[in-house]
Amino acid sequence: MTRYALTRLGLLLLGLVVASVLIFLTLRVLPGDVAQQIAGTNSTPEQVAAIRERLGLDVPLTTQYAQWIGGLLMGDLGASLVTGTPVAAELAAKAQVTVPLGLMSMAVALLIALPFGILAALRRGRADGTLLSFGAQTLAAVPVVWAGMMLVVVFAVWLGWLPAQGFPRDGWREPGRALASLVLPAVTIGVVEGAMLMRFVRSATLAAMGQDFVRTAAAKGLTRRAALLRHGLPTVGLSIISVLGLQVAGIVVGAVVIEQLFTLPGIGRMLVADVGLRDLPKVQGELLTLTAVVLVVGFVVDLVHRGLDPRQREAS
Amino acid sequence: MLRRTALSAAALLAAGTLVLAGCTGGADPAPSATVGTSNPDASVSIRLVLEPSNLDIRQTAGISLDQTLIDNVYQGLVARTAEGEITDSLASSHEVSADGLTYTFTLREGVVFHDGQPLTPQDVVSSLTTRQATPAWADSERLANVASIAADGQTITVTLTQPDSALLWNLTGRAGIILKEGDTVDYNTAANGTGPFRLANWRQGASLTLERNDAYWGDAAQVADVTFDFIPDNQAAINAALAGEIDVIVGFDANLADQVEAGGDFAVQTGSATDKSVLAMNSTSGALADPRVREAIRTAIDHDAIVEAVGAGQTLFGPIPEPDPGYEDLSDVVAYDPEAARALLSEAGVDDLTLTLTIPSAYDSTLPQILVSNLNDVGIDLQVDPVDFGTWLSDVYTNKDYELSVVNHAEPRDFENWADPDYYFTYDNPEVQELYAQSLAATDEAAASDLLAQAARIVSEDHAADWLYNWASVVAVATNVSGMPVDNVNARIDLAEIAKSDG
Numbered sequence: 001m002t003r004y005a006l007t008r009l010g011l012l013l014l015g016l017v018v019a020s021v022l023i024f025l026t027l028r029v030l031p032g033d034v035a036q037q038i039a040g041t042n043s044t045p046e047q048v049a050a051i052r053e054r055l056g057l058d059v060p061l062t063t064q065y066a067q068w069i070g071g072l073l074m075g076d077l078g079a080s081l082v083t084g085t086p087v088a089a090e091l092a093a094k095a096q097v098t099v100p101l102g103l104m105s106m107a108v109a110l111l112i113a114l115p116f117g118i119l120a121a122l123r124r125g126r127a128d129g130t131l132l133s134f135g136a137q138t139l140a141a142v143p144v145v146w147a148g149m150m151l152v153v154v155f156a157v158w159l160g161w162l163p164a165q166g167f168p169r170d171g172w173r174e175p176g177r178a179l180a181s182l183v184l185p186a187v188t189i190g191v192v193e194g195a196m197l198m199r200f201v202r203s204a205t206l207a208a209m210g211q212d213f214v215r216t217a218a219a220k221g222l223t224r225r226a227a228l229l230r231h232g233l234p235t236v237g238l239s240i241i242s243v244l245g246l247q248v249a250g251i252v253v254g255a256v257v258i259e260q261l262f263t264l265p266g267i268g269r270m271l272v273a274d275v276g277l278r279d280l281p282k283v284q285g286e287l288l289t290l291t292a293v294v295l296v297v298g299f300v301v302d303l304v305h306r307g308l309d310p311r312q313r314e315a316s
Numbered sequence: 317m318l319r320r321t322a323l324s325a326a327a328l329l330a331a332g333t334l335v336l337a338g339c340t341g342g343a344d345p346a347p348s349a350t351v352g353t354s355n356p357d358a359s360v361s362i363r364l365v366l367e368p369s370n371l372d373i374r375q376t377a378g379i380s381l382d383q384t385l386i387d388n389v390y391q392g393l394v395a396r397t398a399e400g401e402i403t404d405s406l407a408s409s410h411e412v413s414a415d416g417l418t419y420t421f422t423l424r425e426g427v428v429f430h431d432g433q434p435l436t437p438q439d440v441v442s443s444l445t446t447r448q449a450t451p452a453w454a455d456s457e458r459l460a461n462v463a464s465i466a467a468d469g470q471t472i473t474v475t476l477t478q479p480d481s482a483l484l485w486n487l488t489g490r491a492g493i494i495l496k497e498g499d500t501v502d503y504n505t506a507a508n509g510t511g512p513f514r515l516a517n518w519r520q521g522a523s524l525t526l527e528r529n530d531a532y533w534g535d536a537a538q539v540a541d542v543t544f545d546f547i548p549d550n551q552a553a554i555n556a557a558l559a560g561e562i563d564v565i566v567g568f569d570a571n572l573a574d575q576v577e578a579g580g581d582f583a584v585q586t587g588s589a590t591d592k593s594v595l596a597m598n599s600t601s602g603a604l605a606d607p608r609v610r611e612a613i614r615t616a617i618d619h620d621a622i623v624e625a626v627g628a629g630q631t632l633f634g635p636i637p638e639p640d641p642g643y644e645d646l647s648d649v650v651a652y653d654p655e656a657a658r659a660l661l662s663e664a665g666v667d668d669l670t671l672t673l674t675i676p677s678a679y680d681s682t683l684p685q686i687l688v689s690n691l692n693d694v695g696i697d698l699q700v701d702p703v704d705f706g707t708w709l710s711d712v713y714t715n716k717d718y719e720l721s722v723v724n725h726a727e728p729r730d731f732e733n734w735a736d737p738d739y740y741f742t743y744d745n746p747e748v749q750e751l752y753a754q755s756l757a758a759t760d761e762a763a764a765s766d767l768l769a770q771a772a773r774i775v776s777e778d779h780a781a782d783w784l785y786n787w788a789s790v791v792a793v794a795t796n797v798s799g800m801p802v803d804n805v806n807a808r809i810d811l812a813e814i815a816k817s818d819g
Contacts (some may be wrong), residue, residue, distance in 0.1 A: 032706030037369065040377020040454065041713055042727075048714075050452040051375070083370040083504045083520075094521070149551060156559040164559040165552050166545060167522060263547050265522035273521060277369050278706045 077285035087285035097266035108190025117201025139195035148188040189254040208232035245301035354815035367546035390509040392492030398803035416479030416759035437467030442497040458486040538815035570627035587802035590728035591787035610779035612660035628788035634776035642768025677702035
């Protein structure tokens with residue numbers, strides 16, 4: 001187990017180094033620069049050059065990369081070229097929106113996926129089971145933007161129960177309003193993600209139902225449903241933990257779109273704005289942090305999976 | 317259906333406000349009915365599409381800074397009305413000498429900055445001289461003709477090296493903003509001005525809030541605070557308005573008026589705007605170097621159909637829009653005539669022409685679709701290449717690496733770009749440059765605009781570009797809000813008169 005964990009940790013670190021290089025280089029391929037953005041369209045080339053120099057953009061790429069990595073090793077994610085605000089502080093501020101949004105989306109996704117996925121498996125071959133699978137497939141194909149718009153029209157414009165957009169000016173100092181403003185966005189992401197997850201839960205459940213120990217339990221007199229619930233679900237749970245790791249990436253992508261639609265001041269919206277401005281040091285810090293989150297979640301999931309699953313533990 | 321409407325609406329709207337940055341327009345408190353008495357404790361929420369990237373009014377370009385901060389937070393010696401008339405602001409009066417070389421301003425007494433420091437004549441001198449001496453700051457070149465700035469008591473004297481008919485106008489914009497000398501405020505994220513509102517809260521990625529400045533030298537603002545909510549998506553903005561979360565939608569899509577007016581709580585108002593949707597043509601090489609090809613393109617475009625599709629605005633056939641000095645109806649220069657366009661192309665010996673239109677991706681697809689179809693009619697294959705604004709800035713604006721491009725130029729009085737051969741328009745005509753220089757040097761307003769009109773006609777007759785249409789300024793305003801400016805809100809939004817009743 002220790003050796004496995006250490007190998008896995010080595011892979012995680014290697015992944016981060018590769019990601020840092022890729023992020024740095026791909027961003028440099030983008031045409032345009034932040035100096036031109038700041039100077040705008042009534043600017044002279046001299047004005048742009050002066051800004052570029054002030055921002056330190058005229059140094060070679062290798063030096064820029066070295067400066068960035070050097071800062072990272074000292075725990076410094078750098079600062080925005082446009083506002084001078086530290087990237088870490090910005091991320092922390094925006095995470096107060098995106099992290100709760102992600103957790104709520106995940107909760108909605110699970111609330112949909114688990115019961116309906118298991119039900120769809122139990123009802124396989126019957127009309128209601130087919131209908132559930134079909135419904136999941138349809139929902140998973142719904143564009144997030146459209147789903148969000150429909151929810152807003154019904155729950156914000158017609159019924160007036162929830163805010164249509166935005167986040168309270170005072171943030172979590174108004175917990176009720178903050179929470180309310182995240183409900184529709186979270187449901188929007190959660191429904192679409194949940195529909196995708198449901199198909200996975202269904203197939204994992206079907207696989208579990210076909211396993212020897214479930215069949216044995218059924219042979220000993222338990223109903224198929226009881227055998228599944230008592231003996232099969234733990235293995236379903238394990239596979240779902242792995243998939244949840246992947247869901248994190250899906251939710252980050254969903255947040256980019258949803259935060260835009262609902263004008264939520266979160267990480268997704270910040271990322272879109274910073275790419276548009278070509279505030280590259282900031283984008284680098286943001287992307288690397290997001291990559292690290294996804295990689296670390298994957299790392300933890302793998303360890304948990306291995307720790308919980310007796311079959312994998314014995315194998316090592 | 318809803319989705320399609322929403323998406324096209326969002327794109328159109330973004331297009332409406334993705335504008336070239338710079339010194340810009342006027343604001344006009346439009347007459348709108350006040351229902352009930354206004355509530356001095358009210359909060360007004362205004363939707364904008366674009367948000368500032370930072371708040372540094374000195375050196376960061378971008379129309380959203382002008383929209384939110386100029387007039388409201390920062391002020392100059394002079395300001396401008398919606399009609400483009402120059403009025404006194406921090407100066408209580410001003411005078412221009414007959415030779416146009418000496419400008420004398422009387423500075424108001426008792427003006428204090430938002431942090432409590434008094435406004436001194438020395439602040440004015442330092443603001444203007446620093447601006448002029450710092451080329452990296454926006455619009456610093458607009459003070460190029462200034463020889464000296466001096467203060468004697470409350471009298472500020474600006475002396476010029478040569479007459480400059482645009483100087484007062486320029487002083488109403490970025491170039492004329494008065495800041496506290498040696499101020500230590502972090503201009504990136506904070507502000508310290510003299511206006512009727514002070515900056516209360518900027519939440520990046522969401523909103524910017526201004527609150528009433530109770531120590532204001534003029535009439536106090538009539539609301540406690542105003543929040544600009546940055547909502548890029550048009551349908552999301554309508555939903556927010558219908559849900560009662562915002563009071564005003566700026567940059568409204570006129571095609572959606574029924575949707576927002578249906579409940580009776582909003583009215584859509586249309587004002588004039590100086591926004592010009594310019595189809596730039598790179599005339600340095602290829603087929604576009606031939607004026608007959610450029611004329612053919614202009615003749616092939618159905619401008620009336622464009623105005624109809626956009627739902628607001630009017631046709632424009634030259635570089636100067638109606639609200640600006642030097643405007644003249646140039647519709648005699650080109651008329652929609654596909655037959656004539658085909659004839660021009662064959663006269664130029666061009667067939668099987670393929671052109672690429674580079675356009676910011678935030679723009680709605682309506683314009684490119686009409687252009688593709690119009691040009692296809694006369695045998696030109698138009699490829700549309702949508703790029704993000706950063707790419708547009710580098711490829712089209714800086715490197716002039718394009719054939720055709722469409723961008724909305726929002727700034728009023730920006731004829732200078734046609735007199736600048738290095739601008740991305742690639743238009744180089746010494747006669748136009750000379751006329752423009754003469755217009756600047758004119759000491760008589762009528763003479764100055766007459767010279768501009770002559771120059772503008774030449775630009776249009778050279779088919780230097782096509783002007784797809786002159787935008788309108790469209791706002792949806794809640795019926796309990798009054799004093800919301802309507803003209804030119806794509807450029808500047810003066811909140812001095814805005815009021816809200818509880819009714």
